[in-house]
Amino acid sequence: TFSPRIFSGIQPSGGLTLGNYLGALKRFVDKQNEGIETIYCLVDMHAITVWQDPAALRHQTREMAAGFIAAGIDPARSILFNQSQVTAHAELAWIFNCVARMGWMGRMTQWKDKAGKNSENASLGLFAYPALMAADILAYKATHVPVGEDQKQHLELTRDIAAKFNNDFKVNFFPITEPVIEGAGTRVMSLRDGSKKMSKSDPSDQSRINLTDDADTIAAKIRKAKTDPEPLPDTVEALKDRPEARNLVNIYAALAGSSPEAVVTEFAGAQFGSFKPKLADLAVAVLSPITAEMSRLMQDPAEIDRIIGQGAARADAIARPIVDQVYDIVGM
Numbered sequence: 001t002f003s004p005r006i007f008s009g010i011q012p013s014g015g016l017t018l019g020n021y022l023g024a025l026k027r028f029v030d031k032q033n034e035g036i037e038t039i040y041c042l043v044d045m046h047a048i049t050v051w052q053d054p055a056a057l058r059h060q061t062r063e064m065a066a067g068f069i070a071a072g073i074d075p076a077r078s079i080l081f082n083q084s085q086v087t088a089h090a091e092l093a094w095i096f097n098c099v100a101r102m103g104w105m106g107r108m109t110q111w112k113d114k115a116g117k118n119s120e121n122a123s124l125g126l127f128a129y130p131a132l133m134a135a136d137i138l139a140y141k142a143t144h145v146p147v148g149e150d151q152k153q154h155l156e157l158t159r160d161i162a163a164k165f166n167n168d169f170k171v172n173f174f175p176i177t178e179p180v181i182e183g184a185g186t187r188v189m190s191l192r193d194g195s196k197k198m199s200k201s202d203p204s205d206q207s208r209i210n211l212t213d214d215a216d217t218i219a220a221k222i223r224k225a226k227t228d229p230e231p232l233p234d235t236v237e238a239l240k241d242r243p244e245a246r247n248l249v250n251i252y253a254a255l256a257g258s259s260p261e262a263v264v265t266e267f268a269g270a271q272f273g274s275f276k277p278k279l280a281d282l283a284v285a286v287l288s289p290i291t292a293e294m295s296r297l298m299q300d301p302a303e304i305d306r307i308i309g310q311g312a313a314r315a316d317a318i319a320r321p322i323v324d325q326v327y328d329i330v331g332m
């Protein structure tokens with residue numbers, strides 16, 4: 001009863017990383033090119049759950065829009081817009097704040113990680129983050145959400161909220177959205193610590209590759225990436241307890257559009273000293289055209305604003321009637 005529709009978003013809380021690219025953006029482009037209806041959002045309201053300098057937020061939002069377009073998102077085929085420009089997100093988030101339970105939110109590992117021991121001092125928005133995310137998705141009745149591994153638990157919560165809403169109000173209004181977590185790039189780890197995901201909000205710039213890094217910076221970061229002294233094995237299973245080595249193999253596979261199996265078959269027995277320059281060359285070959293196109297687009301910020309403004313109008317046209325129906329269902 002729900003026609004296929006894809007929604008996903010990225011926070012403009014910093015620049016795009018290789019993790020965002022392989023785990024999200026590259027896959028957003030693939031979905032667009034498969035001809036499914038695709039809606040992609042710069043989630044600035046999520047970004048402010050932790051402090052953002054206003055001028056930096058504005059710049060990062062534009063730069064992220066440029067990154068989406070440079071990576072292959074076509075604003076004519078996908079809807080690309082900024083979350084705060086479509087009020088349906090905040091409106092539906094409030095309704096979902098009243099559907100979701102405190103206990104559900106308190107179990108989110110991202111909340112526990114980000115709030116840490118000092119949760120008394122975290123923003124209320126950070127705690128409620130997954131209800132806003134559910135609103136982002138369900139304001140469009142999206143059926144599928146391509147995300148990285150780290151978002152799996154939040155997607156489960158979106159499903160719980162949809163099911164509880166449908167059940168509380170005796171309707172079949174929201175779809176039970178499917179996460180789409182596929183391929184070698186859905187869990188890119190920090191280059192400095194194989195137990196942490198690569199993130200734009202990691203304090204160490206050496207931990208990540210940014211889409212704005214130049215070729216020398218990318219090569220240097222990969223050369224310095226943490227590994228172990230063993231050569232590459234000939235099976236993926238043998239990487240099980242070697243998180244840093246496994247990460248570099250996964251990154252290579254995701255960049256090449258191949259699989260970790262194919263990469264270990266090709267490089268079995270090679271030392272990381274010889275593998276890393278090949279990985280750096282591949283990363284530069286994939287990323288440098290995107291970097292160049294991003295900086296070209298950033299020379300005309302008014303054009304970027306125009307594109308995301310048009311996207312917002314198209315997003316609003318879908319979400320507004322859905323949220324109006326929600327008010328009606330709730331008795332408002």
Ligand code: ADP
Binds near residue numbers: 150187200
């Ligand atoms: P960040 O942690 O960089 O701020 P976001 O929370 O904005 O990223 O996530 C945006 C999208 O990018 C999500 O789909 C998320 O799963 C994906 N993503 C973020 N980091 C990684 C990573 N290290 N590996 C794979 N996907 C990632």
Ligand code: NA
Binds near residue numbers: 011199
């Ligand atoms: Na994040």
